[in-house]
Amino acid sequence: MDPQHHQPNEDKNGGANGNLLCRQTSTRWNPTTDQIRILKELYYIKGVRSPNGAEIQQISARLRKYGKIEGKNVFYWFQNHKARERQKKSLTKDGHMHRRTACNPVDYYSYKYSNRSSYASSSAKTGAVTVGHTDSLGYASVTIQDKNSCDCSAPADGRNGAARGQMTNIKYGSGADIKSQSSSYAVSGHEQEAAANIETLP
């Protein structure tokens, strides 16, 4: 993860688009380095995590100066960035660096990506209480995922109660609102160039 993977040539429509190979229905947004820079700045410096519709449009508009972009791209970017940061943290904090090249029992699927989901049925998950993580909104979910899965077969067979309603309600009383570690970064005012180089941030 050190090597700042990805980061195509600086050329990618650098400026305000203009020429982007008319015809390449890449369908997939490919952020420019400037866009990435700004997004990370917003994420790490401003602390933006889950911008709402208005914010997204605002950000989107701003990034549009650096290349084609839509609101959904911004939305997904933050969504993914947060999720992956957490995932990474969760995995790292798990105590061991989980080396995928060995702990993969069987890949009962020809999934070419049998990685990153290696902790699926391990101990990491399973009713783990995930808490504490900086967040602009300061909330934390307690994911008490229990739900005895392992019920393969005979799914809708016996008209089980599921059909009648009641869907696994995990009614844990206290909502657990740990909002420690408030993200009080640079509330002083100017933080524009405060952070040295965002490029090297995670």
Add this chain to the structure above:
Amino acid sequence: MDPQHHQPNEDKNGGANGNLLCRQTSTRWNPTTDQIRILKELYYIKGVRSPNGAEIQQISARLRKYGKIEGKNVFYWFQNHKARERQKKSLTKDGHMHRRTACNPVDYYSYKYSNRSSYASSSAKTGAVTVGHTDSLGYASVTIQDKNSCDCSAPADGRNGAARGQMTNIKYGSGADIKSQSSSYAVSGHEQEAAANIETLP
């Protein structure tokens, strides 16, 4: 999901379940194409948005012929579908003042059919409407809202938390469950409603 997105392993053994690799194949519901088709049909053509408990059961029962499914899946599907349709609108507010130097055969960029309350024309009955393509978040809803027969939509949308409460808690008791009151839906043999090209709907 226009191109060929998503559509994992063809586990979608059309309803006859039979065997599904009792391998904890993800505890999460994986709708079959037929189920999706019907759901979209209900959503776009019938105008179903927030089915109540009884309706959910009916729909669920009907979809069960095409694969394992539970009431909560139907419930969530409608929830999500509606929510996302809205969200897209929220994120798509961006003015598309982009230009393309006249080299744009396929428009991977021409969605945006912002309608919403745009009572589709005057006499475009027959509910069979087909919107062109519709890229991911691009979105394009049909808003037929015709239902000139068989009113399957929620009754006044009474917001009676029935569905929710019933699903979220195990209190579906208190009598009066959803019996098998021959509903309005023709839960009969085959489907294949000759509707529109729902597959291409958002």
Add this chain to the structure above:
DNA sequence: ACGATATGAATGAATG
């Protein structure tokens, strides 16, 4: 070339 990885996109499931 291929495989691993990073990351955009999509969507089921929850929670508030």
Add this chain to the structure above:
DNA sequence: CATTCATTCATATCGT
């Protein structure tokens, strides 16, 4: 309902 989390699919890109 809106917001968020978790998982998974799809694909661009890079290392060997």
